[in-house]
Amino acid sequence: MTDAHCHVVRGEARHFLCEPFGDLRGVPPPRCAGAGDSPRDVFFFGWHPWFLDGFDADALRRRLAERPDAGVGEIGLDRLRERTIPQAMREAFEMQLDIAAELSRPAVLHGAKCWGEVVKACVPRAGRIPAFLFHGFSRSAGLLPDIVRINGFVSIGPALLNDHAVNYRELAKAVPADRVLVESDATGETAAKLPRAGEIADFLADLRGVPRSEMASVLESNADRFAECCLRRGATRLLCRVNEVKGEIMPRSRPVEGP
Numbered sequence: 001m002t003d004a005h006c007h008v009v010r011g012e013a014r015h016f017l018c019e020p021f022g023d024l025r026g027v028p029p030p031r032c033a034g035a036g037d038s039p040r041d042v043f044f045f046g047w048h049p050w051f052l053d054g055f056d057a058d059a060l061r062r063r064l065a066e067r068p069d070a071g072v073g074e075i076g077l078d079r080l081r082e083r084t085i086p087q088a089m090r091e092a093f094e095m096q097l098d099i100a101a102e103l104s105r106p107a108v109l110h111g112a113k114c115w116g117e118v119v120k121a122c123v124p125r126a127g128r129i130p131a132f133l134f135h136g137f138s139r140s141a142g143l144l145p146d147i148v149r150i151n152g153f154v155s156i157g158p159a160l161l162n163d164h165a166v167n168y169r170e171l172a173k174a175v176p177a178d179r180v181l182v183e184s185d186a187t188g189e190t191a192a193k194l195p196r197a198g199e200i201a202d203f204l205a206d207l208r209g210v211p212r213s214e215m216a217s218v219l220e221s222n223a224d225r226f227a228e229c230c231l232r233r234g235a236t237r238l239l240c241r242v243n244e245v246k247g248e249i250m251p252r253s254r255p256v257e258g259p
C-alpha cells in the first residue's frame with residue numbers, strides 16, 4: 001500500500017514523503033522502528049506554511065536540482081492558526097508553485113480552511129505543474145471538478161475513521177475513483193497512534209461499497225500515475241529506468257542531453 005502523504009517512513013510498500021516541514025538540509029526523513037527501506041518512495045521538498053522562518057526559494061531550487069526525481073511539497077496556505085492568510089505565506093506559496101511549474105514537478109498541497117484559494121492559485125499553473133496532490137482536503141465536494149481538471153488527486157486521511165466525521169465521509173465517497181489516494185500524514189511524533197494506509201483504504205472500500213481488494217488496486221494505480229509525474233521527470237534528467245520487477249529506480253551512468 002502507498003501512504004500518499006507522510007513525513008516519516010512507516011514500513012509501507014511506498015511513501016510519498018514530504019521532508020519534515022520545509023527542512024531542506026537533506027537529512028533522511030525519520031523512520032519508525034522496524035521500518036525497512038522502501039525503494040519506491042517518492043520525495044517532495046518545500047516550505048510548509050507553518051514553518052516559513054528562513055524561507056529560501058533558492059535553497060528549494062538547489063534541492064530540486066539535486067533530485068530530479070522529487071516533487072514540491074508540502075506547500076500551501078493555512079487559516080487554522082490565524083484568521084487571515086499572512087502576505088508572506090501567500091508569497092512563499094506562489095513562489096514555490098512557480099518553481100514547481102518552472103521545473104515541471106508535481107506539488108503536494110496544504111490548504112486548511114482555505115482550499116478555494118489554494119485551487120485558485122493552482123489553476124493558472126495547470127499543465128506546467130504536471131499533477132497536484134490535495135493532502136488533508138476537507139472541503140465540500142464543490143471544488144472536485146476543478147481539482148480533476150488540473151490533474152489533481154485527493155488523499156483521504158485518518159479522519160475517515162472518526163464516527164463524527166459525517167461530512168468528511170460524504171466527501172470521501174464523492175472523490176472520483178481515479179482520483180482518490182489514502183494518507184496517514186504521520187510525523188515522527190504522531191506515527192504510533194495513527195492508522196496505517198491499509199486501514200484507511202479498507203474503511204474507504206467499505207464506505208464506497210467496493211471490495212477491499214479492488215479498492216487497494218485502484219489506490220495503487222492512482223498512486224502510480226501520480227508518482228510517474230516525478231519519475232518521468234527523473235527519467236529525462238538521469239536516464240533512470242524503472243526496474244519493474246524490483247520496483248526500484250536504477251540510474252544509468254550515461255548522462256542525457258535533455259531539452
Ligand SMILES: [Zn+2]
Nearest residue numbers: 005007074185
Ligand atoms: Zn503533512
